[in-house]
Amino acid sequence: MDLSYSPEDIAFRDEVRAFFAEKMPEDIRTAVRNGSELGKEMLERYHAILNAQGWLAATWPVEFGGTGWSPVQRHIFEEEACRAYAPRPLSFGLAMLGPVLQKFGSKEQQDYYLPRILNGDDWWCQGYSEPGAGSDLASLKTRAVRDGDEYVVNGQKTWTTLGQHANRIFCLVRTDPDVKQQQGISFLLIDIDTPGIEVRPIRLIEGGHEVNEVFFTDVRVPVTNLVGEENQGWTIAKYLLTHERTNIAGVGFSMQALEEVKALARRTTRNGRPLIEDPLFAARVAQVEIDLEAMKITNLRMLYTAQKQGSPGPETSILKIKGTVIMQELRDLARRALGPSSAPFPGHITDGNLMLAPVEAANNAARYFNGRKTSIYGGSNEIQRNILTKTMLEL
Amino acid sequence: MNFDLTEDRQMLSDSLNRFLADKCPFEHRTKVAYEAPYHDPALWAGLSELGALYAFGTEEQGGFGGSGFDITVVFEAMGRALCPEPLLGAAMGARLLAAAGADADDLMSGAVTYALAVGELDAPYDLDGIACAATKAGEGYTLTGRKSAVYGGQAADRLLVAARLDGKLALFEVTAAEASVTGYGMIDGGGAAEVVLDATPGKLLLADARAALEDAQAAGIVALCAEAVGLMDVLHKMTVEYLGQRKQFGRTIGSFQALQHRAVDMLTEIEQARSITIKAAAELGGPDAGRYASMAKNLIGRAGRLVAEEAIQMHGGIAMTWEYPGAHYAKRIVMIDAQLGDTDYHLSRVMAA
Ligand SMILES: Cc1cc2nc3c(=O)[nH]c(=O)nc-3n(C[C@H](O)[C@H](O)[C@H](O)COP(=O)(O)OP(=O)(O)OC[C@H]3O[C@@H](n4cnc5c(N)ncnc54)[C@H](O)[C@@H]3O)c2cc1C
Numbered sequence: 001m002d003l004s005y006s007p008e009d010i011a012f013r014d015e016v017r018a019f020f021a022e023k024m025p026e027d028i029r030t031a032v033r034n035g036s037e038l039g040k041e042m043l044e045r046y047h048a049i050l051n052a053q054g055w056l057a058a059t060w061p062v063e064f065g066g067t068g069w070s071p072v073q074r075h076i077f078e079e080e081a082c083r084a085y086a087p088r089p090l091s092f093g094l095a096m097l098g099p100v101l102q103k104f105g106s107k108e109q110q111d112y113y114l115p116r117i118l119n120g121d122d123w124w125c126q127g128y129s130e131p132g133a134g135s136d137l138a139s140l141k142t143r144a145v146r147d148g149d150e151y152v153v154n155g156q157k158t159w160t161t162l163g164q165h166a167n168r169i170f171c172l173v174r175t176d177p178d179v180k181q182q183q184g185i186s187f188l189l190i191d192i193d194t195p196g197i198e199v200r201p202i203r204l205i206e207g208g209h210e211v212n213e214v215f216f217t218d219v220r221v222p223v224t225n226l227v228g229e230e231n232q233g234w235t236i237a238k239y240l241l242t243h244e245r246t247n248i249a250g251v252g253f254s255m256q257a258l259e260e261v262k263a264l265a266r267r268t269t270r271n272g273r274p275l276i277e278d279p280l281f282a283a284r285v286a287q288v289e290i291d292l293e294a295m296k297i298t299n300l301r302m303l304y305t306a307q308k309q310g311s312p313g314p315e316t317s318i319l320k321i322k323g324t325v326i327m328q329e330l331r332d333l334a335r336r337a338l339g340p341s342s343a344p345f346p347g348h349i350t351d352g353n354l355m356l357a358p359v360e361a362a363n364n365a366a367r368y369f370n371g372r373k374t375s376i377y378g379g380s381n382e383i384q385r386n387i388l389t390k391t392m393l394e395l
Numbered sequence: 396m397n398f399d400l401t402e403d404r405q406m407l408s409d410s411l412n413r414f415l416a417d418k419c420p421f422e423h424r425t426k427v428a429y430e431a432p433y434h435d436p437a438l439w440a441g442l443s444e445l446g447a448l449y450a451f452g453t454e455e456q457g458g459f460g461g462s463g464f465d466i467t468v469v470f471e472a473m474g475r476a477l478c479p480e481p482l483l484g485a486a487m488g489a490r491l492l493a494a495a496g497a498d499a500d501d502l503m504s505g506a507v508t509y510a511l512a513v514g515e516l517d518a519p520y521d522l523d524g525i526a527c528a529a530t531k532a533g534e535g536y537t538l539t540g541r542k543s544a545v546y547g548g549q550a551a552d553r554l555l556v557a558a559r560l561d562g563k564l565a566l567f568e569v570t571a572a573e574a575s576v577t578g579y580g581m582i583d584g585g586g587a588a589e590v591v592l593d594a595t596p597g598k599l600l601l602a603d604a605r606a607a608l609e610d611a612q613a614a615g616i617v618a619l620c621a622e623a624v625g626l627m628d629v630l631h632k633m634t635v636e637y638l639g640q641r642k643q644f645g646r647t648i649g650s651f652q653a654l655q656h657r658a659v660d661m662l663t664e665i666e667q668a669r670s671i672t673i674k675a676a677a678e679l680g681g682p683d684a685g686r687y688a689s690m691a692k693n694l695i696g697r698a699g700r701l702v703a704e705e706a707i708q709m710h711g712g713i714a715m716t717w718e719y720p721g722a723h724y725a726k727r728i729v730m731i732d733a734q735l736g737d738t739d740y741h742l743s744r745v746m747a748a
Contacts, residue, residue: 134711136643159712203717205707205726206582269517270740272524280739332700339519340544340733343587345429348579354589356516356543365582369726372707373715380711382653 003297005076013076020084023049032085035363037208040165044120046087051118057094064102064114071303074247082252090162092124093117095247096240097170100187104228104236113189127157127171127190127214128237135383137172138181138234142216144173144188146223146230151175151188153196153219159377163199163212167192172233185233189225196220204373206366207346241379242312248378249299249323254292257330261285264337264361275337284336288329295322314391317384324374324381331368338364398673400468403459408468410445415476421720428479428584428723434550438480443505447482451489452503458489463676466614467621474625477724479585481547484510484555486618487611491555491566494607495600510551511615512542512569512590513608519544520736522557522564522608527592529560529567529599536560536599538567538592546734548588549578556590556597557608566604567597583730584723610680613688615735617679620672620691623731627665627702630724634658634706637721641711654709661705664698671695686748689741695731696738703728 005013028042050056058074060066069077081088089095098117101110116122133140142155153173163169169190176184192199196219202211228236262285265276275281299319306312335342341356342365349355355362375381389395400408418441419427427435442448450465452458460466466486473482485502488509492499501507518524527540538558548554554569554576575591601607635658638649648654675691678684703725707714714721732738 129712132642134643136645139643139645205715205717205722207717269524270519271521271743272518278739278743280743284739328704335729336732336737336739338733339737340514340587341516341519343544343581343583343730343733345580345582349577349589351577354577354591356589365730368729369582372704373712375708376711376715381708382651385653 012073016077016080020080024084024086029085032087033360035367038087043090047120056118059095060098065118071307075303078252082256092126097124100236100240122168123166125160125163125166125169127160127169129159130156131158135380140172142173144175149223150220153216153221155216157214160212160214161210163214172237175230182234184231186230187227187233187236188221190221194219206369249295249319250327251296251299254327254330258289258292261330261333268337284333288326291326295326314387317387320384321381328371331371334364335368404464404468408472411472414441414445415472415478419476419478424477429580432550433580433586439505448485448503448505451486452499456493456499458503463617463679466618467676470618470621471625474622475629477727481550483615483618484547487511487615488555490611490614491607497600507552508550509553509555510545510547512545512554513557514544516543520740525557527558529558529565536597537594538597539594540592542590545588545590548576548590549586563603564605566601568600569595569597583726609685612735613679613684616688616692617676619731619734620695623695623699623728624669624672626724626728630706630721631661631665633721634709637710657705661702664701668695668698689744692736693738693741699728
């Protein structure tokens, strides 16, 4: 048992830290810090900066242009990125589709799509969920019917994150309606510009536009866009979900949020003294800090096991559940620390003299409400519990 | 012992519920709640006509209520409809005007709208930290300082301002047009204002207003708690209905015990919330009003967070959308915690008492 980083890890950490100090654009840092919506341009610019350094595809093997980093190195990178208020790179191409193509894609698909992800030529979004298929993803209905060299796709996807910026969407579609649900699903790559596709915005609880509905009407997709075999989509989907779950604990982001809460509580006055000195509030902060300290180690332990076994196991569901709960608790504290100063609708107070909260905290209530999504998406926390019940408890 | 509403209050409750269901349906509510001035004169007039504001005044004042239960009846109805009209200023203002022996006819008729300008950036909840200062100027007084997050301030004709005068907390009436008032919308709908007073003339209502302000705050808390009970009740019903409708894995999600028990826990907390609100309402005006108001606000803060978060979680993605009414109920329930003292603030008051 040795909790310290190796000298190589420390050298790596210093290198990453220096990189962020030098290369992280101030406007992007500020946007992340203030919790404002990051536009397409900023994310693409940030990707390009990482890519120039060869650090964009943290989870990819070197042969595909990835970093080949160990799980511990990835963890260090994430921690440093959070310290620097760097955005989280878009997961759809990098963390989801990339690994899928590397494992199931044809040589042509790999050669064509993987470099495009790295170079920022493609912005992918994820077309899994449907109005009737959320937790029960396998019940999805979007239909793809083979017609010569093409599939004809009809149906609807929803909750498509940042689909408004995307030029491509990877979809789970039903190719065989007559077999057991899981056996009739295929994985299709679809160009959003194809005739018959319509993307409509969904406004979220706090007012932001980050998800969309995507409608498909007689959309013709070349058969060459099928990944893997026809009707093998469920296997691919499950493979992708385990990848989606790596880094799901969001430890770095929670560490960032904890620091923000403390800073805010130091400069907020409540009952005639700094809020951080209020025993009830201080106790709440300390409690999450304890949970987060444990979560750091839980996360590292699971990364370590994953490294030894070659792939993450079902216990990553623990990271998802506890990691999101910790983050949500911190968002709650950040809103609570401001009290009524968190109430103004984001962006309504434009006069700097009249701001109720420091700029970086002004969106705290919005971030709290938006953050409720994390225990719903990527397999809800209830579904994670079901997985753990089956796999770990064997009940 | 009797937990029934009196006939008059039941009638008021029924007519308010009917009126709001008719005139404040969800689409209209959302428009009013999120578009300046975050106030609908037609709704306000309708509420006034039904006597909602007279319910805040005592008979001596020319009203027909003034007790805790008159307040809860009105605000529970407001909560059920998620109505953003700024009634709280009237509920609290009626008591302050009564304490000052000032005329409240215009308040109760709805002709003049009032907002309480008490909280400040560095003293959002406690009266001790108020820094706004009053100075004698000729015959009258002027006020200087900033009042923050003045709920309903964006639509108020008059402001009831708490300020320091000769070492005491005094109460002044300020004409909103004579102050610098910057209105804005709020994340949970409705409006508020930043009020900057800079040698602004104020009419002295009470030179020593501490007790009156505490009473008004207790009344405001009873109002907010009743609003929260109405909100939570509706949101819980929506959640249970959704659990019974939404199908995943070939069955309704309400058939999963993991969700059933949590829906029951929500119900338990809402019943508890209703009970403590009744207790606080019953004690209003009495010597222990502050203590019970604090108990109520603490419990409502805890129950509210549970109910709002669980409702969203058990709905899944749909409750994360602007389009879904439940999302707006959840926001209002959570944000009530930041009005007139949050869970921790009131817990420490109960501990100290
Ligand atoms: C902000 C946001 C972004 C998203 N981005 C994307 C995206 O980019 N691409 C994409 O494909 N999808 C995306 N999703 C969809 C997300 O994956 C789904 O919301 C999620 O799978 C839950 O499905 P649902 O919303 O239909 O809820 P439902 O599945 O209807 O679940 C409702 C409730 O029932 C519970 N429940 C369901 N089954 C069980 C069970 N067996 N036992 C106990 N409880 C159960 C759930 O946990 C939940 O609490 C996003 C969602 C959100 C909110």
